[in-house]
Amino acid sequence: MLDLLNGFVVELRNAGLPVSLTENLDAMEAVQHIPIEDREAFKYALGATLIKNHAHWRSFETVFEVYFSLRGPEYKLVEGDEDTDIDELWRELQEQQKQEGTGGAGGLDNLTPEEIAQMLMSALMNGDQGMMRAMAKQAVQRFAGMEPGRPVGGTYYLYRTLRNLDLDSMLEKMMESTREEAGELTPLEERLEKEEYEDRIDKFKGEIEAEIRRRLVADRGAEAMAKTLRKPLPEDVEFMHASRDEMVALKKSLYPLTRKLAARLARKRKHGRKGPLDFRNTVRHSLSYGGVPAEPKFKYPRPAKPELIVVADISGSVAAFARFTLMLVYAIQNQFSKVRSFVFIDGIDEVTDYFRATEDITEAIHRVNTEADVVWVDGHSDYGHAFEVFWERYGKDVGPKSTVLLLGDARNNYHASQSWVVKEIQHKARHVYWLNPEPRSYWNTGDSIVGEYGTFTDGVYECRNLRQLEAFVEKLA
């Protein structure tokens, strides 16, 4: 038991989760009070003692499922009714594949794909958990085409299984049959029904994922799988390579992050330093001590808030990064005296008004993406032209109070760099910073000319994930 838990903690640390020694001891103590057969309770006991941040829960869950998948009773429970051991499972699976063309053996296994689809549909419509689990198992067995020792990640099998099941059209069919049953549905009812089904389908997908994971772990062992299935923490997800799910998670974690950041900055301003000595006030108060300035008074500190000008590249690959930076900046905009934002691809457009017009940052971002006039010739990044136009049109607005943020990967498609603009901006503005969402090792390779622009800025920062972005913004304000 001790070794088991220790191994688990090591695995958590490998996944980037901070686990201290005392927390480890707490977990050891906690599991003594929880029967290990109760898998859910066991998981919660470990979670409560080891994980102290909700954003880490998903990573924890993945590690837990992988690490304990072969050790917990759940595994046996699911497999136990048909296969007593893993080797047998594989043998059967392979047989299955051979027989698939000719027709199957018995039970669930010799159904046609249509029948499977039919059964799945009725299981989903009735919300039958046990049936759904059995169907997930069956679907993976049949469609994923898993082979022992094949070095493919779980995502590939998941994709294969889901493609064969075609859940989207199943949703349509389910809606249709509901409509037939209940007669005419109001839009509200229809929406609710649909969401109910979507929810069930999501659960079903979860079952499939779990099934694939179990089989992979059985094949390769928990340690190897833990490495490949490890999910990065939301703040460590790279902007440029985030999947759709990760994007959603990122968006969710952005809002609490901005709140925390704003609170921290406000506190810093308030407590950071005292203002200079207020001579008049000190003298006035000295009268009550008979003219002795016993109580020095200080001016209320009013640190200057910077005026921010954000110039962001929103072409394909770096769009997500620009979006997050704009969201972050506008979410804490009361920490700046003024925020103006410009977006460009090869043409440049001011988008400040989009943010001013609405309180809803997401909507503003949406408008930036759809309405801003950023294409000049061909819609490929041209930093040189964009900067030139920026300088022509808005250059006079850059003043000694402004801090200019340039966002992008500086991949200029071999156009003229026009880096004199950045130089001019640096002369006029208080600071110029460049944020690059690419890893540092990619800079100045290919058509990236971040080095050339960088010489005229006060610093080029690598901003690949939320953590780095947050650290930069905190430094800025």
Place this chain on the structure above:
Amino acid sequence: MTTTDAGVPSAGTATQRFDSVQGVRTALRDVQYLADEGIAGVAYLADRLGKPVLVEGPAGTGKTQLAKSIAEITGSRLIRLQCYEGLDESRALYEWNYKKQLLRIQTERGEGEDWTEIKDDIFSDEFLLTRPLLEAITATDPVVLLIDEVDRVEVETEALLLEILSDYQVSIPELGTITATQIPLVFLTSNNTRELSEALKRRCLYLHVDYPQLDREKEIVLAKVPDITEQLADQVARIVRSIRQLDLKKSPSVSETLDWARTLMLLNIDTIDEQTAKETLNVLLKYQTDIAKAAKELSVDE
């Protein structure tokens, strides 16, 4: 390993409040708090390990209610410390009753009493004003200590709590260390407006309370709103889930769901159609932009 040994060295509590996770859950259900597996499990562990619980989650998901309900089922007194910015020692821990001390000194004046005697006297229990934290550990009857919205205090003030949370004791320079006679159940709640310090988190069990799943929310509505029909509760829960999926400034909380269900009951509505949903959205959502968005989403499908 599987069965719980009664004589576990932890915390040395002779009295264990709960028998099993399921027991906690049933007991909570009796006082109309519907806990899920995680909530009940952590409450049970908190009792067994003698550790405080840090409860985090969005506003209005029943974090404070959890502490209240636990107090109710264990038959304990609830001592509540509401945190705010600027909370200090004299509000949270203890304070010397300065006026009384002064009176004591004045009455003895001139009677030639020894100074050391007076000093010993005025720094005694009699002149000590206990504040929530000290009260909780000196109490002889069973208590549940609730430290509400702990994220509102400054990082420095958090340090005040550390001694209590790890050792259940308070050090008063003039009196020495006061140790708890019994280990109270401690709940800290946080709305997560800032990151709490590692030191504090390390001492606590962590529980994240999120918006409930559909079934649980429906049960909560059924339990808390008298005379509501099963069908209406189901509809309420489903619409609320639908609204929570939208990208809103503030998602409806459980308490707002209950308010909405009560509103519908008052209006004698037994099935929600679009019109009623739209007209009563302002109970559920508190921002104009959110209301507009939800109304739009609910009426125009696809």
